[in-house]
Amino acid sequence: MKQAALKVNRTREPHLGERAFPRLMLAPTLIVMLVLTAYPLLFTFFYSFTDYHYLKHAHKAADFIQLENYIELFGNGYFRQAVMNTVKFTLLAVVFEMVIGLFIAVFINSLKRGQKVMRTLLLLPYLLPAVTVALSWRMMLSSNYGIVNQLFETLGLPVFNWFMDTKTAFGTVLLIDIWQNVPFVFLLLYASLQSVSESQYEAARIDGAGVIQQFWYVTIPNIKNGLALCALLRTIDTFRLFEKVNILTGGGPAGTTSTITQYLYNYGIRNMEFGFGSAGAIVMTLMVLILSSVYIKRAIQ
Numbered sequence: 039m040k041q042a043a044l045k046v047n048r049t050r051e052p053h054l055g056e057r058a059f060p061r062l063m064l065a066p067t068l069i070v071m072l073v074l075t076a077y078p079l080l081f082t083f084f085y086s087f088t089d090y091h092y093l094k095h096a097h098k099a100a101d102f103i104q105l106e107n108y109i110e111l112f113g114n115g116y117f118r119q120a121v122m123n124t125v126k127f128t129l130l131a132v133v134f135e136m137v138i139g140l141f142i143a144v145f146i147n148s149l150k151r152g153q154k155v156m157r158t159l160l161l162l163p164y165l166l167p168a169v170t171v172a173l174s175w176r177m178m179l180s181s182n183y184g185i186v187n188q189l190f191e192t193l194g195l196p197v198f199n200w201f202m203d204t205k206t207a208f209g210t211v212l213l214i215d216i217w218q219n220v221p222f223v224f225l226l227l228y229a230s231l232q233s234v235s236e237s238q239y240e241a242a243r244i245d246g247a248g249v250i251q252q253f254w255y256v257t258i259p260n261i262k263n264g265l266a267l268c269a270l271l272r273t274i275d276t277f278r279l280f281e282k283v284n285i286l287t288g289g290g291p292a293g294t295t296s297t298i299t300q301y302l303y304n305y306g307i308r309n310m311e312f313g314f315g316s317a318g319a320i321v322m323t324l325m326v327l328i329l330s331s332v333y334i335k336r337a338i339q
Contacts, residue, residue, distance in 0.1 A: 079323075082316045090313035100313060107317035117318070119293050120301040121325075127212060127297065128276045128329075134216050135272055136265070139223025144257065146224070147231045157228070164221035172285040175214045176201070201287050204294050211282055211295050219275075223268050230264030231257070270330060277326050298322045 086107055090100035111117050146156050163171070178185050179200040187197040200210045234257060242252045258265075280299040283289060289296035289304065298318065306315020 082319050085313050086316035086320050088313045090316075092310035092312055103313075107314050108321070110314065111317050111321065116293055116296065116305075117298075117301055120289075120296045120298050123208070123293075123295065124277060124279070124297045127208070127215075127279065128273055130212055131215050131219070131276045132269055132272045134212075135220050135223045136269060138216070139220050139268070140227050140265075142220070142224045143227040143231055144253070147228060157225075160224055161221045163218045164225075166218070168218070168281040169285065171214065171218050172282045176286055179210065202291050204291050207287050207291055207295050211286055214286070215276070215279065215282060219272065223272065226268045226271075227261060227264055230261035234260045273329050274326055277322070277329070298325075 085100070087102055087104060088100035089103050089106075142160065146153055146160070149156065166174075177183075179187070181187060181197070181199040181202070184200075186200075190197050198206050200206050238256050238260070239252055242256050247255065278299055279297050280303065283295050283297055283300050284303065287295040289300045299322070302315050302318040302322070306312065306318060
């Protein structure tokens with residue numbers, strides 16, 4: 039009987055082929071990730087220490103100049119302004135998108151009817167390409183024939199050159215980005231709200247909790263992971279903002295809307311100074327990693 043029990047409890051060791059099968063299944067994905075992610079990153083990191091120019095060094099190797107690109111980068115006033123604009127834009131956009139998206143998600147989740155229709159309508163701005171959104175808003179806010187300025191004139195309000203005025207350009211681009219990306223925040227938070235049990239709200243109501251108390255002590259704790267994930271994704275995406283700025287303002291006026299990606303495009307890609315542009319790309323990557331690590335650390339806690 040003891041021998042039979044030992045035979046039953048004895049676990050069968052997997053064969054070599056069984057142990058290797060999961061690794062073989064992951065191998066294609068890992069290879070693609072290495073080719074598309076690791077190699078370009080190493081390539082960019084290496085060339086950030088060189089004076090590589092696409093035309094000058096087409097037939098000869100670039101010279102190794104150590105940290106000169108980074109020193110020139112941080113000593114450039116336009117780059118420092120682009121960094122400040124990017125950080126300010128990211129903070130404002132993420133905060134407003136999170137607040138508005140959470141409010142809409144809670145409101146739609148509380149509806150008894152029409153949730154499917156409202157979800158579909160709210161997602162439309164996010165489904166549009168960024169280029170289409172930028173061109174549409176550029177036409178509507180045109181100082182010459184834009185419908186917004188025409189409406190302001192009809193109402194007797196002052197009109198603005200929305201994208202060329204230093205007082206309005208930054209806020210206008212920010213507003214457009216918020217308009218397009220609030221639906222993304224809404225969708226993630228709405229999905230998180232679906233997992234909150236109604237019994238928790240019933241228990242809170244029995245204990246005498248009001249609407250605000252239910253939101254603060256029941257809703258927020260249950261969706262905090264969704265909030266952290268949403269903030270992380272929006273931070274990474276907003277930090278790379280390029281299309282809207284490039285189409286609407288080109289980084290102007292006077293650099294008030296210039297972002298890091300816009301700066302790298304103007305002074306790195308267009309001038310074919312790939313060594314200098316690579317240094318800027320590495321700096322931007324490190325900044326994104328730092329911001330991402332903060333979100334991840336808080337989410338784990």
